[in-house]
Amino acid sequence: MATHFVIDGLKAAIEGKEILKGINLEIKGGEIHAIMGPNGTGKSTLASALMGHPKYEVTEGSAQINGEDLLEMDVDERARAGLFLAMQYPSEIPGVTNSDFLRSALNARRGEGNEISLIKFIRQMESKMKELEMNPEFAHRYLNEGFSGGEKKRNEILQMMLLDPKIVVLDEIDSGLDIDALRIVSTGVNAMRSEDRGFLIITHYQRLLNYITPDFVHVMMQGRIVKSGGPELAERLENEGYDWVKEELGIVDETVGQA
Amino acid sequence: MSTQLSTQANRQSAEALARSKGEPNWLVELRGEAADLTGTIAWPKPEKVRIERWNLTAVGNYEQPAAAGSVSELPEVVRELVSEGTENLLIQRNSGSVWKQIASELTSKGVIFTDLETACKEHGDLVQKYLFKAVAMDEDKLTALNAAIWNGGVFVYVPKNVEVELPLQAILYNDNSEATFAPHILIVADSHSRVTYVDCVVSEQGTAAAPFVHPSIVEVFVKPGAHVRFGSIHSMGETGVDMTIRRAVIENDGQMEWIIGDLNDGNTLSDTKSVLKGQGSTSDAKVISVGKNAQQNSLTTQAVHFGKSSDSNMVTRAVMKDSASAIINGITKIEHGATKANGVQTEKVLMLSPKARGDANPILLIDEDDVTAGHAASVGQVNPEQVYYLMSRGISKQDAERLIIYGFLAPVVSEIPVEAVRVQLQRLLERKLEG
Numbered sequence: 001m002a003t004h005f006v007i008d009g010l011k012a013a014i015e016g017k018e019i020l021k022g023i024n025l026e027i028k029g030g031e032i033h034a035i036m037g038p039n040g041t042g043k044s045t046l047a048s049a050l051m052g053h054p055k056y057e058v059t060e061g062s063a064q065i066n067g068e069d070l071l072e073m074d075v076d077e078r079a080r081a082g083l084f085l086a087m088q089y090p091s092e093i094p095g096v097t098n099s100d101f102l103r104s105a106l107n108a109r110r111g112e113g114n115e116i117s118l119i120k121f122i123r124q125m126e127s128k129m130k131e132l133e134m135n136p137e138f139a140h141r142y143l144n145e146g147f148s149g150g151e152k153k154r155n156e157i158l159q160m161m162l163l164d165p166k167i168v169v170l171d172e173i174d175s176g177l178d179i180d181a182l183r184i185v186s187t188g189v190n191a192m193r194s195e196d197r198g199f200l201i202i203t204h205y206q207r208l209l210n211y212i213t214p215d216f217v218h219v220m221m222q223g224r225i226v227k228s229g230g231p232e233l234a235e236r237l238e239n240e241g242y243d244w245v246k247e248e249l250g251i252v253d254e255t256v257g258q259a
Numbered sequence: 260m261s262t263q264l265s266t267q268a269n270r271q272s273a274e275a276l277a278r279s280k281g282e283p284n285w286l287v288e289l290r291g292e293a294a295d296l297t298g299t300i301a302w303p304k305p306e307k308v309r310i311e312r313w314n315l316t317a318v319g320n321y322e323q324p325a326a327a328g329s330v331s332e333l334p335e336v337v338r339e340l341v342s343e344g345t346e347n348l349l350i351q352r353n354s355g356s357v358w359k360q361i362a363s364e365l366t367s368k369g370v371i372f373t374d375l376e377t378a379c380k381e382h383g384d385l386v387q388k389y390l391f392k393a394v395a396m397d398e399d400k401l402t403a404l405n406a407a408i409w410n411g412g413v414f415v416y417v418p419k420n421v422e423v424e425l426p427l428q429a430i431l432y433n434d435n436s437e438a439t440f441a442p443h444i445l446i447v448a449d450s451h452s453r454v455t456y457v458d459c460v461v462s463e464q465g466t467a468a469a470p471f472v473h474p475s476i477v478e479v480f481v482k483p484g485a486h487v488r489f490g491s492i493h494s495m496g497e498t499g500v501d502m503t504i505r506r507a508v509i510e511n512d513g514q515m516e517w518i519i520g521d522l523n524d525g526n527t528l529s530d531t532k533s534v535l536k537g538q539g540s541t542s543d544a545k546v547i548s549v550g551k552n553a554q555q556n557s558l559t560t561q562a563v564h565f566g567k568s569s570d571s572n573m574v575t576r577a578v579m580k581d582s583a584s585a586i587i588n589g590i591t592k593i594e595h596g597a598t599k600a601n602g603v604q605t606e607k608v609l610m611l612s613p614k615a616r617g618d619a620n621p622i623l624l625i626d627e628d629d630v631t632a633g634h635a636a637s638v639g640q641v642n643p644e645q646v647y648y649l650m651s652r653g654i655s656k657q658d659a660e661r662l663i664i665y666g667f668l669a670p671v672v673s674e675i676p677v678e679a680v681r682v683q684l685q686r687l688l689e690r691k692l693e694g
Contacts, residue, residue: 091645091648096665104658142666
């Protein structure tokens with residue numbers, strides 16, 4: 001079944017302060033959507049609210065993958081339903097090796113009684129790591145501990161590749177990446193493009209979109225999507241900045257929930 | 260019907276017992292003197308734990324050991340600990356040794372691996388040179404008590420330049436709370452020798468569990484250039500009080516490693532200390548503990564530097580459940596003259612319940628300028644960001660917390676040198692963490 005992801009009227013708050021003021025977005029399998037916008041407009045909150053970060057409270061709306069509302073589910077159930085969030089700041093977990101973690105995650109996804117054999121898992125992991133030009137020793141290192149910014153991001157993409165999700169949200173995956181790493185990460189994402197999978201890419205910069213061509217570009221301000229268009233919108237934002245959007249819409253302060 | 264000895268061991272009975280076992284005169288005298296001392300000196304006073312409130316009187320009476328015909332006769336709790344195919348194994352049940360074997364190849368190289376009672380008779384001069392020389396019997400009531408009543412025990416001697424490849428394993432178990440269970444473990448690694456010793460201290464008393472006390476002392480002598488790895492897991496039932504003092508004296512370029520799992524269900528006093536006497540001597544101590552119910556744990560690691568360029572590292576990790584508490588003390592002392600010494604310590608406590616209590620007290624006492632030292636301590640709960648991260652990959656909350664907790668303990672678990680013991684440690688951790 002082709003993936004169909006619908007966010008409908010999503011509102012979310014942190015510590016009682018409303019950040020998302022009604023997000024509507026539809027992503028079909030095969031599509032890549034980019035959300036752009038200045039700092040503090042609610043982009044990362046959208047990613048965290050979809051995944052179910054404990055600090056964010058969803059106050060209204062729904063987010064359905066093929067008719068199933070993610071927002072009714074616990075974080076782990078959302079993941080098993082097919083949502084994947086590549087995080088801006090992945091946690092470090094001392095004492096848990098990357099490969100043990102990946103195998104636990106993969107087996108959780110596959111369900112009890114359907115666990116992957118160790119040999120098959122290692123083969124899969126090693127081949128994906130090779131694609132991402134990751135040093136094989138990263139399999140045996142503790143999860144994200146002592147990884148550089150770029151290594152953490154590659155590790156996020158590695159997880160995405162192994163878990164084979166239906167909807168991928170990339171939250172600032174390009175921050176802290178040099179050009180080489182950006183190319184590798186983008187190649188990984190492009191290789192995952194398929195009719196079964198939709199992407200939502202959150203970024204400040206158009207730079208990433210030179211490597212991953214989006215089908216749709218949305219601009220977020222004040223906790224809402226205020227403008228949508230095609231790839232040409234991203235180019236105009238790169239060249240002219242956001243001021244023209246603010247002017248066109250009569251927005252003075254684009255941020256939301258700032259003290 | 261046995262009558263319980265008071266903790267003030269009595270000179271007459273201590274000496275009479277020693278004589279009836281045929282112990283050498285010097286040992287009979289030592290026991291008598293120690294028994295007197297138990298009446299005059301106080302229990303150790305660890306930080307923030309009032310051990311005198313624990314039930315310390317149940318030291319029991321000597322039980323004549325009956326040698327086992329084979330390992331297969333022994334209870335499951337012991338058999339599952341035995342490393343498959345091991346040739347170097349010693350088993351103590353209650354008050355004495357019931358099984359011992361050592362590879363003939365080691366015997367021919369002069370290695371001694373036997374119970375300490377036998378060693379006192381067969382290698383009296385050697386034992387006398389070291390027994391109660393790292394730990395003095397008059398330090399406190401605990402050391403005096405052990406000196407007066409110790410039984411069974413372990414003696415390891417590795418001659419000069421001999422490297423013992425395979426670990427020596429000891430299992431000490433108690434299945435009768437009325438029997439005295441007070442081992443003394445003495446390890447002497449002569450110059451440039453190398454040895455790994457691993458023991459497990461367990462109890463199994465079924466439903467008739469009564470209070471018992473395990474006053475235990477470990478002394479290790481690391482001669483110049485020698486290398487000793489000492490692994491130990493304590494997993495006694497909740498009616499037991501474990502009081503264990505471990506101490507190593509390390510000479511020039513000697514290396515000492517401690518790997519300790521304090522996993523008792525009862526109150527525990529554990530004090531592990533390295534005296535870095537020699538130049539270039541090193542010590543590495545790793546301790547883990549899991550506490551449950553209302554269990555109290557006092558866990559101390561110490562490193563005392565006398566030698567120049569000596570190096571110590573101490574890591575303690577404790578997980579406390581329910582209303583269990585862990586007071587963790589790390590003491591790095593660098594004496595005047597120990598130039599270029601380096602001492603590092605880390606204590607971390609993870610609390611799994613709002614009623615659990617953890618205290619980490621890093622103490623650096625430095626009387627020399629030209630040294631480096633560092634410490635880190637933390638007390639906290641499972642980090643919700645970490646749980647969220649793991650759950651965002653489809654891992655259930657329970658499994659996520661489990662991974663984080665095991666990861667927290669991993670630095671010690673992965674170091675256990677005997678496969679069977681490591682597997683058993685994993686099993687014990689699972690039972691204690693998830694039970």
